[in-house]
Amino acid sequence: MKNFKRVLVANRGEIAIRVLRACEELGIRSVAIYSEEDKNSLFRTKADESYKIGENKKPVDAYLGIDEVISLAKSKGVEAIHPGYGFLSENVEFARKCEEEGIVFIGPDHIMMSKLGDKIKSKIVANSVGVPTIPGIEEAVKSEEEAKKFAEFCGYPVILKASAGGGGRGMRIAWREDDLIREFRSAQSEAKKAFGIDDIFIEKYLDKPKHIEVQVLGDNYGNIVHLFERDCSIQRRHQKVVEFTPALSISNEQREAICQDALKIARAVNYRNAGTLEFLVDKSGNHYFIEMNPRIQVEHTVTEMVTGIDLVQAQILIAQGYKLSSPEI
Known part of the structure; x- marks a missing residue:
């Protein structure tokens, strides 16, 4: 068990504010980073400390500088980094370097991320535990x-x-x-x-399937639970527009089967922290695993509203060593 004194948020905008709020509510001093273009952004003012990064870099590139972010974290006595979503949140190299430098990455370790953050590798994991996947080539197409x-x-x-x-x-x-x-x-x-x-x-390609995703949460001791599903079938250009729960298009039996398959995949790599496993359900009611997002998602608030669990606080508490059974979570 380790109670963090300082947490750096390696992100910007809405998700940065979300994590900064969680840190404040847990009594943890927060550190923000910002690019030149974000110097007047709201998220910067919500942190206890904020530091400019990415000198002479493009706005997006500023937040992708792994070595600079880690160097800053070490110089400011930061014990943990929360990556939010996007940017470095699914970067295996970033997670690995945090581990090497003794900084806690608030998320899965780099091995878990490597196995599940890549769509091809995650399908191999799913197949190894008997979870159905859509027929396809399980390696990069070479030509x-x-x-x-x-x-x-x-x-x-x-x-x-x-x-x-x-x-x-x-x-x-x-x-x-x-x-x-x-x-x-x-x-x-x-x-x-x-x-x-x-x-x-x-x-x-499955024509007009239902898109169902399952929120999971795992601690450092092998305990993994699901927090039910979200229906994200309403999309535009493969981008989710509306999400809701419970999913009205599936039966209770289908819901249970999908959630249990999500746990099978997560347990296969002893997954820890928050993650979302995504499935497609065809017109016959068959479900297929398609990918996992080994991070917090934009849509996490839908699950929070119906379960009463603060997922971002849970992420931080798990990273500190709390068990899922802890009253704090």
Whole structure:
């Protein structure tokens, strides 16, 4: 058990304010970082301390400087870093360097993140514990010819996805053979720009499925629970627009099966901290695991409203060594 005195929030905007509030409520001194363009932003004023980073860097690049963020954290006596979502939240190298420098990364360790933060690797984990996944190639597609062969084998439509990252970026649907090569190149280009990696994998596309995600929470002692599901089927360009719970489109039996499969995957890597596992449910009621987000999500407040559990405070308390059974959580 270790009670943090200082926590650095390696993010900006709404999620930074959310984490800063949690720190204040837990009696922890908060440290914010900001780029030149954010010097007048609200989140900076909510922190106990704030420091400018990314001199002569572009606004986004300022928040991606791993070495600078860690160096600042060490110089200010920071014991833990909360990455929020986006930016460095799913960066395996950042999590690993925090661990090496003796700074607690408020989230999963870099090994857990490596296994579940990558869409291809997470499907392998799911298959290893018997959780169904959508038929697809479980490694990066090496060529346009390989993509064509798979599409011919499983039938159109197919969906192309960036192996790293999310948010709908690097995702394209090919409805017919004439579309495939164009969408493959487009997905690769977008993935490279967004994530620095152009690895693309391919799956059979399910038309108009229900999109169900399960919130999980795990401590440092192997205890993992689910906090039920959220329905995120209302989307535009693969971006979630509205989320709600409970999911009205599935039965209680389907809900239980999906939540239990989410726990199987999380337990397979002894997952800790907050995470969300995502599933698609087809028109026949079959569900398929598609990916995991090993971090807090924008939509976490939906779960907080119905469970009464403060997920961001729980993240920090778990990182300090509290068990899920602790009254504080």
